[in-house]
Every structure is written in C-alpha cells, then in structure tokens.
Amino acid sequence: MNIWKSVAAAAVVALASGPALAARADLVLGMPLEPPHLDPTAGAAAAIDEVLYANVFEGLTRIGSRGEVLPALAESWTVSDDGKLYTFKLRTGVKFHDGTDFDAADVKFTLDRARADDSTNAQKALFAAIESVDVVDPATVTVTLGTPQGSFPYNMGWGDAVIVAPESADTNKEKPVGTGPFKFDNWAKGSSITLVRADGYWGEPAALEKAEFRIIPDAAAAVPALLSGDVQALPNFQLGDALPQVQSDPRFKVVIGSTEGETILATNNKKPPFDNLKVRQAIAHAIDRKAIIDGASGGFGVPIGSHFSPANEAYVDLTGTYPYDPAKAKELLKEAGLESGFKTTLKLPPVGYARDGGQIIASQLREIGIEAEIIPVEWADWLKQVFTEKDYDLSIVSHTEPNDIGIYARKEYYFNYDNPAFDKVIEELNLTSDVAKRNALYGQAQKILADDAVNGFLFELPKIGIWDAKVEGLWENSPIQANDLTKVKWME
Incomplete structure (x- = not known):
C-alpha cells in the first residue's frame, strides 16, 4: 500500500541522515466537491474556502476553531465610543506570495473592491455598512461605518473578506496569490489542487511542506482511497454504511463534530x-x-x-x-x-x-x-x-x-x-x-x-472527520467553512 511505501521511503532517508525517523511532511485530503474557481472573494461555493481559507489567503481577522475572532493581518484593532470608527494596526514585513509587499493600501483596495457597485463578492452585504476606508500610514488603516455594527470584526474574518492585492486580484480565480503559510502550486482540474509551504511566511511556518486536496465526489471511492493510504484525511465526508468499517480500524481517527x-x-x-x-x-x-x-x-x-x-x-x-x-x-x-x-x-x-x-x-x-x-x-x-x-x-x-x-x-x-x-x-x-x-x-x-x-x-x-491516527491539528468542528492546515502535523 502506498502509505507503507511512503513510510519506508521516509525511513531510508532517516537512516541516511541520522538515527531519528523524520515525521512525514505531506498530506492528501479528500473532498467531495471541486471549487468552481479559487477566489474566495468572488464565489459562494464552500469548496473555495475549504481549500484556501487561512492556508493561502488571510483577512484582517480570522475565525478560530472554536468560532472565536482572532488577529490575522491586523495584529490589533480599536473601535471608537460610537462604534463607527475601527482602527486596524497591521502586521509589517508581510509579503504576498508573488513577492509584492502587503500594506494598508491592499486593505483599502480589497474592501473598496468588495463593496463596489460592480462587486462580484457573494457576501457583499458584509461590507454594506462601510462608508469609507482610509490609509493612515502603511501599517494603519481606518474603516468608518455608517452605523455601528457589533459583528464587524467577525465579518472581516469570513473567507469573502480575505485581503487580495491589486497586482493579482484579477487572476486569483486560476492562480490565487495570498499572504498565508501555504502558496498555490497546481490545479489539475477534475482531480486535485496542490499547495506547498510558503517560504518567508510572516507567522509560524507550517509543519506540512505539501498538501493536496483530492477531488473524490463518490464516498464509495473515498473509502478504498483512505484504506489504501492514497488519501490520509477526509475532513468532511459522509461515508454512510462504510463509516462503521472505518471506525473499527485503529489506523484512523473518526471525529463527529458540528458545522455551521x-x-x-x-x-x-x-x-x-x-x-x-x-x-x-x-x-x-x-x-x-x-x-x-x-x-x-x-x-x-x-x-x-x-x-x-x-x-x-x-x-x-x-x-x-x-x-x-x-x-x-x-x-x-x-x-x-x-x-x-x-x-x-x-x-x-x-x-x-x-x-x-x-x-x-x-x-x-x-x-x-x-x-x-x-x-x-x-x-x-x-x-x-x-x-x-x-x-x-x-x-x-x-x-x-x-x-x-x-x-x-x-x-x-x-x-x-x-x-x-x-x-x-x-x-x-x-x-x-x-x-x-x-x-x-x-x-x-x-x-x-x-x-x-x-x-x-x-x-x-x-462534520464527520476521518484521518490517519498519526495526523493532528485538523479541526474537529467547522465554525467556518475551512480546512485550516496551519497547525496540522504528523506525529512521529
């Protein structure tokens, strides 16, 4: 089986370089639906975010595994007493995967684009309260709302609100360029989407070097792929009558969680x-x-x-x-x-x-x-x-x-x-x-x-999650439509 071939290969490498067995750094995840394209800011399909959210693209904020609002490209923010003025302090030294710099101008571009009359954003209503977006300096941006909106930091954590650059926004559907810990590598349409670890990421580097999202529409095909080791994780799959077979196999972890x-x-x-x-x-x-x-x-x-x-x-x-x-x-x-x-x-x-x-x-x-x-x-x-x-x-x-x-x-x-x-x-x-x-x-x-x-x-x-028992860090619940790989790793 392929999984054992991979383990054997890893063992050979470890013996050649030292006494410790190196943990795997690749992961193949199965998903039932293929995204129609790869731009989270221009489509309603959940499959887009399931591949790209937090992995390739990041927003001012992000939604964590428990549904909490966390800092992302904005390291902090304050809100005025009347609830209408948000001031975001941005991280510095951040680059997009094409080498261009991220700064406040990209935030203004993204939010103005999302709320424009000709916007194709599937969740345009998220930005309806915005009256203006102003660049204070490269690391500071203010957002003025027409009326207070208590959910605004949460809204900015949706996949539809990820920050994109003017240099690459028009081509993100086919070649997405973000600021996340993974960068886009390849899309074999009808088959798979591959991400690789991004060098120079501003935050904690990903443990995985490569992640492939394999498109498997039929649960009947997903089970043998999992059992053979061709696929190591099915983060959100309905296996029907085959689920008890996987649950009884100690090689796998089965987690029944909740979704939105x-x-x-x-x-x-x-x-x-x-x-x-x-x-x-x-x-x-x-x-x-x-x-x-x-x-x-x-x-x-x-x-x-x-x-x-x-x-x-x-x-x-x-x-x-x-x-x-x-x-x-x-x-x-x-x-x-x-x-x-x-x-x-x-x-x-x-x-x-x-x-x-x-x-x-x-x-x-x-x-x-x-x-x-x-x-x-x-x-x-x-x-x-x-x-x-x-x-x-x-x-x-x-x-x-x-x-x-x-x-x-x-x-x-x-x-x-x-x-x-x-x-x-x-x-x-x-x-x-x-x-x-x-x-x-x-x-x-x-x-x-x-x-x-x-x-x-x-x-x-x-959310029926099934993955190799040695894999940790995948979300048990889905407070947002995502397969966040930022903390995923193999246990030795």
Whole structure:
C-alpha cells in the first residue's frame, strides 16, 4: 500500500541522515466537491474556502476553531465610543506570495473592491455598512461605518473578506496569490489542487511542506482511497454504511463534530404556489426530519426548526413549530385550493446529503399529493440556475457560512423572501453590540422564519472527520467553512 511505501521511503532517508525517523511532511485530503474557481472573494461555493481559507489567503481577522475572532493581518484593532470608527494596526514585513509587499493600501483596495457597485463578492452585504476606508500610514488603516455594527470584526474574518492585492486580484480565480503559510502550486482540474509551504511566511511556518486536496465526489471511492493510504484525511465526508468499517480500524481517527451548515429544503417564495403560506406550512408538516437525518446524514444531523446553528448560544429550538403531520399537511393544501396536490421540481446538487435527502423528501411530499420531479444538477449548474438565476422550485443545500441568518433580509437572495418585520429585527441586530440583546434579537429572527416556513428547515450538517491516527491539528468542528492546515502535523 502506498502509505507503507511512503513510510519506508521516509525511513531510508532517516537512516541516511541520522538515527531519528523524520515525521512525514505531506498530506492528501479528500473532498467531495471541486471549487468552481479559487477566489474566495468572488464565489459562494464552500469548496473555495475549504481549500484556501487561512492556508493561502488571510483577512484582517480570522475565525478560530472554536468560532472565536482572532488577529490575522491586523495584529490589533480599536473601535471608537460610537462604534463607527475601527482602527486596524497591521502586521509589517508581510509579503504576498508573488513577492509584492502587503500594506494598508491592499486593505483599502480589497474592501473598496468588495463593496463596489460592480462587486462580484457573494457576501457583499458584509461590507454594506462601510462608508469609507482610509490609509493612515502603511501599517494603519481606518474603516468608518455608517452605523455601528457589533459583528464587524467577525465579518472581516469570513473567507469573502480575505485581503487580495491589486497586482493579482484579477487572476486569483486560476492562480490565487495570498499572504498565508501555504502558496498555490497546481490545479489539475477534475482531480486535485496542490499547495506547498510558503517560504518567508510572516507567522509560524507550517509543519506540512505539501498538501493536496483530492477531488473524490463518490464516498464509495473515498473509502478504498483512505484504506489504501492514497488519501490520509477526509475532513468532511459522509461515508454512510462504510463509516462503521472505518471506525473499527485503529489506523484512523473518526471525529463527529458540528458545522455551521443549516441544511434546508430551499423554496422559491415568490413562485406559485410557494408564495402561499399555507402551501409552505403544508410542506413543513410533510417533512419527517428523523427519516431525513437517518437517511441523509447517517443519523448524525441535529434537527433544526429555523436557520440557526444549535451550537450557537442564541439558538432557539423551533422544531415543534410544524411537527410531522401528513394529515394536517393535506388540510392546509385543501385550504390553499390544492386538494388534489400539484407537480413541482426538486433540483439537487451533487452532494450525498442532497441526493439522498431529496429521494426521501420526494417520497414524503408524494404522501400529501405533491409530485416532485428530481433533477440532479452539477455544482456549477446549481450555482448558476438556483443561486444566481433563481430558476427553481425546490432544492436542498447546506448553508455553511457562519451565523448567516441575515441572508433572509437580502431582497435579491435566491429564496425570494420579503418580510419587513424580519428586516427590522436584522436592522436592529446590526446596530446592537450588547451580547444579551443580540441573542434576544436572534431569537426573534429565528421565530419569524420558522412561522413563515420560508424554507423546509431540516438539520444541522454534521462534520464527520476521518484521518490517519498519526495526523493532528485538523479541526474537529467547522465554525467556518475551512480546512485550516496551519497547525496540522504528523506525529512521529
């Protein structure tokens, strides 16, 4: 097996150079979806950040493994008493991987670019509060907000807010250039993306010299790759019936963690008949979450009743708002004038939880007279048709962005949801920094979404991490969509 060949080779090198056996310095990680491109500031696909966040690209701040806000390219920051002026003190001596210097001008370029009228940033709303970005000196930048925003340092830690340089911004989709501990080496499209350790990194150098992200769409192929040693880590993979086999093998560590992935039956709220609340309520009553969790997440998903992570202290359990009740669902359809049911479509991206969950949901909807035609689509087609063009009826997807309930206040977002009462809560939340008050507002927002049955709220996607028992430093949970390799190493 390849893993033993690698170990043997390492042993030969160690014998030639000294008595100690050198630890491995390469790692192959399997991931189910290939990124559509490699620029975190220009795409919504989680797979982009899963390769590049904290590894190649860095922001002013970063999100740590426990969801905490940490310094990154900004070593510190202060905020004015009125909460509108942030002053970031930047690290000095930092270079981009192409040799150009990082300074305050790059921060201004990045933030102005992200909030520009022609911005292609998938999370442009993160920057909406910014009124101006000013360079004080090469190591100091100020950001003036139109209104206070207690979440601003957290927002600057998203992958969509990583700092890019004007010299390389236009080519980052194919050849990403960042400031992180790894630099881009190669992208064999359809196969793998390779990163290598960056020389001269401003912070603690990475222990790994090379990391390859291997694209393995099918869990049936991922298991033999893991068992043979061709792949040493599957940081976020649904293995289904094969999981017990890996769990019983002492060569591997299996960690069941949490994510920020609210898995939903996405619904086009402006498209008839889904613009009728009674129809959406009927669908909510038709959903048996336990059956979906068992069939689409190996039983590891945590049921949700709104768009919020159960791991968050502000979470409110609203799963009882519309309990599984097919008879009630049929009554609601009758009240909506659809006693005979109707036909619809269900577009499913190529991930296991969506394809498996889609079969189960289609069966559950059929019980109340809704015939859902399943339409499998590739990830790029899902982003184009569903997310961008809003050309869909129903879909299944997991929203892995951190703490993203505010997306429901975006008028052009693909759910086509519009509720002034909800918008008012989010507006107040953006102006509030007190933790207790923010949590209360989060609770109000969750209840509005649950009552409106905006989407079918299914479960929080579990993070099933599997890797060689000698590998340490991979994240057990996913507070943000990332495979952070900065602390990953092999134990001798």
